[in-house]
Amino acid sequence: MTYVSGFLTPVNKKDKDRYIKSAATAWPIFKEWGATEQVETWGSDVPDGKVTSFPMAVKLEPDEVVVFSWIKWPDKKTADAAFHKMENDPRMKDMDMPFDGMRMMWGGFETVFEKH
Numbered sequence: 660m661t662y663v664s665g666f667l668t669p670v671n672k673k674d675k676d677r678y679i680k681s682a683a684t685a686w687p688i689f690k691e692w693g694a695t696e697q698v699e700t701w702g703s704d705v706p707d708g709k710v711t712s713f714p715m716a717v718k719l720e721p722d723e724v725v726v727f728s729w730i731k732w733p734d735k736k737t738a739d740a741a742f743h744k745m746e747n748d749p750r751m752k753d754m755d756m757p758f759d760g761m762r763m764m765w766g767g768f769e770t771v772f773e774k775h
Contacts, residue, residue: 661695661770662735664742667716667765671724675701677757678726688750690732692741696731717762726758738767 670678682699689697702725705713713725732738745751 660734661773662732662738663768663770664730664732664738664765664766666726666728666763666765667713668726668758668760669717669719669722670701670726670758673722674774675724677755681755681757682728684754685751688748689741692744693737694730694732694741697728699724699726699728714723716764717728735767735769 678701679699686694686697691765702713705725707714713719713727717723717725721727730738732741
């Protein structure tokens with residue numbers, strides 16, 4: 660069953676093009692490591708909440724937008740191996756990351772239902 664690495668992060672609105680460029684630069688590397696899909700989304704209808712919300716989760720500041728993204732892998736083993744490679748690959752160390760990594764959250768998810 661496929662495996663998904665999901666990410667939620669705040670990005671400064673002025674850095675949208677930098678963010679897209681960074682994602683496009685990362686894709687060939689993720690694909691080389693076995694990823695089958697990478698999706699990056701730019702928040703356009705992300706309401707504030709009273710108890711929970713995406714903006715609250717990333718401590719969104721006024722000049723930022725919430726970005727929600729995911730990478731799909733054939734399985735967890737492939738994803739785990741890729742993230743291990745990421746720690747040591749110089750291409751990742753030199754990559755422009757135009758977001759606050761301290762407010763980024765991520766997690767791995769096993770697919771339980773998928774339809775295309």
